[in-house]
Amino acid sequence: MKSVAQKLDIISIRNQFPILHQEVNGKPLVYFDNAATTQKPKSVIDALVKYYSTDNANIHRAAHTLAARSTDMFEDTRKTIQTFINAKEAEECIFTKGVTESINLVAQTWGRKFLQAGDEVIITTMEHHSNIVPWQMICEEKGAILKVIPINEAGELLMDEYEKLLSLKTKMVACVWVSNALGTINPVKEIIQKAHAVGAKVLLDGAQACSHLEVDVQDLDCDFLAVSSHKLYGPTGVGVLYGKRELLEAMPPYQGGGEMIKEVSFEKTTYNEIPYKFEAGTPNIGDVIAFKYALDFVNETGKENIAAYENALLKHCLEGLEQINKSTNQQIIQLVGTAKQKVSVQSFVINGMHHFDAGMMLDAKGIAVRTGHHCTQPLMNRLGLDGTIRASFSVYNTLEEVDVFLEAVKKLVTLSNQSTHS
């Protein structure tokens, strides 16, 4: 822990996040809902203010100075995300409004063109609804079949079962890289290799992974990767779809409008090149520009440092939760998601206490966690739960905050014990 802490000056990192320095319900805010969205460093907030104060203009169109400036900054973010995920070309990075739109884009364009009746799409049990519903929709439209990779009790994919599902009928494997509800890191490289061996394409939902893990789309050899800005210290309303050039070029446009066209006449329209073919209409310019500063923050802090520090927070939390169970001589706290490979997310339930009550009680102490099904209802059904309490840690959280959280959980356990025995 010391070596990790030495590498990162957490106090100076915290000072870059203005939102953290406030009280909620009379207590210092402890923000452990980072898997839902991360907070934004001042550089991102300042970039937004600067853009609207000095640079605002529509991009890729006008000849004036402001337009040139905003276009340059917009395209600069594209180059930064290209480097961040190690894409071969910046044109392979399409701006969307988020992971959900990125996945829908692939399902609606690639899916509509390449899926046929009887084809199969494979997803996993731990998908977020946003990587289930788009595939259900296109499968229903095309008469294709959706198959699901099962998991074990720890929340890990059963890779043997995955292999059994794969066949020449498999056309797409759409898989979450890191589970939002459990924190499980899936063996995506192996998943991709096996999918490619039967000629299937692979889309990775990178919503949770990109803020914790090194991303190298060329090394992974994934066909598509969906990235979220707001889970990566950037503004909401921005996402990226990475796709291999030949795939993006073969796909029809997603939406019609400005920017995505080459020539328009009433008889026929020809489409622009990638990435613009998929970026119809005025994009979310200000937020895309500010997103670059979020990526800079991660690059400057260092992914490896971030991951090591977050893992230390997770370990401290896990030890504390286990200690509470030991001190009560009961397994009142049931950990949900105990995969060997995990990011800094811990779901759990307190037996005898509804997660909603737990969430409200923690909020009363200024602690923000997520409670509920985390938009993964099929996963919750598989685990026999209607929801969990989820604490998710980020690089600006501290061990002291974890202690405050553990103390609060301990009180909840006592409360639960009292009501169970009364």
Place this chain on the structure above:
Amino acid sequence: MQKNITDIQNEIIENFELFDGDMESILFYLMDLGKKLPAMPEAHKTEDFIVKGCQSKVWVYPSFMDGKVIFEADSNTEITKGLVSLLVQVWSNQTPDNILNSELFFIEKIGMSRMIGSQRSNGFTNMIKQIKMYALAYKASGN
């Protein structure tokens, strides 16, 4: 004689003011109130009487006696049950007209307004709508 709906709400607000905004104490108080809610017969906890909401399950069962609507309620979460008990306190044993003409103002005053609006995980707005719908149905049927 049952007190009027405005007076009941004002009394609730006064009780909550004692906590001086201390959210933890408010939640404990709500949970206590929930425990005091008369037990709802299991037979009444059917799909027909469930209020749709993502995180918590809430049942509201109406009956009509001597021109007044009587509500039974329950929830699988203690805090929500406390809030529901307040709705029962305000609206049960009132005439359909009184229920339909009343405005609910105590929720915001006791610091629970977040329960009503934006939180998609809670069916509290639906709960209020459902109670008013029952009142309307009894008014329309005239019995």
